Amino acid sequence: MFRSRRKSAPKAKERLKLVLIHDRAKLPPGVMADLKDELIEVISRHIEVNKDAVSIEIAQEGREQRLIADIPLQPPRHRRR
Amino acid sequence: MLGKSITFTSGKGGVGKTTATANIGTALATLGKKVVCIDADIGLRNLDVVLGLENRIVYDLVDVVEGRCRLRQAMIRHKRLPELFLIPAAQTRDKTAVSPSDMVRVCDKLRDEHDFILIDSPAGIERGFRNAIAPADEVVIITNPEISAVRDADRIIGLVEAEEKETPTLIINRLNTSMVQRGDMIAAEDVLELLAIKLIGVVPEDESVLVSTNRGSPIALEEKSKAGQAFRNIASRLTGEDVPFLELDGDSGFLGRISKIIRSGGA
Numbered sequence: 001m002f003r004s005r006r007k008s009a010p011k012a013k014e015r016l017k018l019v020l021i022h023d024r025a026k027l028p029p030g031v032m033a034d035l036k037d038e039l040i041e042v043i044s045r046h047i048e049v050n051k052d053a054v055s056i057e058i059a060q061e062g063r064e065q066r067l068i069a070d071i072p073l074q075p076p077r078h079r080r081r
Numbered sequence: 082m083l084g085k086s087i088t089f090t091s092g093k094g095g096v097g098k099t100t101a102t103a104n105i106g107t108a109l110a111t112l113g114k115k116v117v118c119i120d121a122d123i124g125l126r127n128l129d130v131v132l133g134l135e136n137r138i139v140y141d142l143v144d145v146v147e148g149r150c151r152l153r154q155a156m157i158r159h160k161r162l163p164e165l166f167l168i169p170a171a172q173t174r175d176k177t178a179v180s181p182s183d184m185v186r187v188c189d190k191l192r193d194e195h196d197f198i199l200i201d202s203p204a205g206i207e208r209g210f211r212n213a214i215a216p217a218d219e220v221v222i223i224t225n226p227e228i229s230a231v232r233d234a235d236r237i238i239g240l241v242e243a244e245e246k247e248t249p250t251l252i253i254n255r256l257n258t259s260m261v262q263r264g265d266m267i268a269a270e271d272v273l274e275l276l277a278i279k280l281i282g283v284v285p286e287d288e289s290v291l292v293s294t295n296r297g298s299p300i301a302l303e304e305k306s307k308a309g310q311a312f313r314n315i316a317s318r319l320t321g322e323d324v325p326f327l328e329l330d331g332d333s334g335f336l337g338r339i340s341k342i343i344r345s346g347g348a
């Protein structure tokens with residue numbers, strides 16, 4: 001809320017969190033982008049997706065991790081008004 | 082009696098493994114437990130000086146493993162605590178002088194006559210670390226509230242779990258309360274949330290740790306020291322006692338939240 005810009009601990013925690021996610025998953029941050037592109041490519045072969053709105057991230061609960069992909073489909077072209 | 086073996090390890094160097102081993106060993110002995118501390122940092126031994134026993138070394142761990150002496154002969158009795166012993170590391174050899182199965186054998190011999198066998202691991206994730214965790218019934222990770230130490234701790238947790246050992250427990254060392262309050266040090270609570278393992282102690286940054294190391298008399302023997310109290314509390318928790326956590330983040334809500342986390346972790 002009134003987070004002073006000079007405090008470094010919140011920044012440290014945020015950076016650490018991301019580092020741990022990628023260390024644990026043995027997945028370098030840059031590979032996530034490739035993974036996303038390939039996923040879109042595969043899925044697009046079967047169904048039309050809204051490419052710009054796809055999000056893919058690793059979520060954690062305790063020491064468990066899961067890959068969460070949110071892939072919105074393309075809205076029907078001829079929508080009734 | 083079947084003694085419990087506990088290894089103190091960290092990944093990153095210099096976070097306080099030797100200090101923790103010496104002080105928790107001392108505190109356990111003060112509680113009347115029979116304790117042996119083993120220095121597994123072969124080639125870089127230091128547990129002897131932190132315990133103030135460096136002048137009494139004749140034989141070491143490698144002498145035992147290579148059959149140059151009996152186990153009993155390498156055990157140095159503490160001056161003030163007759164139930165506290167040290168098995169020093171060899172100083173002129175390296176980590177390969179001992180194998181993980183040697184460590185298991187040595188520990189198994191000690192279990193019959195001691196309550197606790199505490200093992201001071203070297204830094205790193207190589208042979209010395211493997212030697213140190215091989216005989217461990219419980220692995221305790223020491224970390225500092227700092228990005229690289231916590232990152233290394235997380236890596237170690239993964240490696241210990243891959244060995245099919247119990248999930249390690251955590252000690253956060255060198256917490257500086259005023260830096261946390263100022264927002265320039267990651268709070269103990271946040272470290273705990275990220276690593277998501279059971280906490281067994283938070284030790285404050287305390288100048289008297291260095292002073293007591295200078296003297297060769299562990300801080301756990303000093304009644305008034307906060308760090309000493311933190312180490313004594315850890316020792317009590319290791320004996321199964323339910324000791325409340327010191328309020329170290331300077332946030333009155335910390336204690337309650339921590340104990341909740343601990344309880345939900347099954348402690």
Ligand SMILES: Nc1ncnc2c1ncn2[C@@H]1O[C@H](COP(=O)(O)OP(=O)(O)OP(=O)(O)O)[C@@H](O)[C@H]1O
Nearest residue numbers: 094095096097098099100204255285286287290291
């Ligand atoms: N709570 C504390 N407050 C202040 N200083 C501390 C604290 N804990 C440890 N230290 C200091 O930090 C330094 C490193 O501690 P120690 O030798 O125990 O670390 P270590 O993890 O065993 O290192 P290594 O990886 O080299 O074996 C020492 O000078 C010690 O006095």
Ligand SMILES: [Mg+2]
Nearest residue numbers: 098099122127
């Ligand atoms: Mg050490």
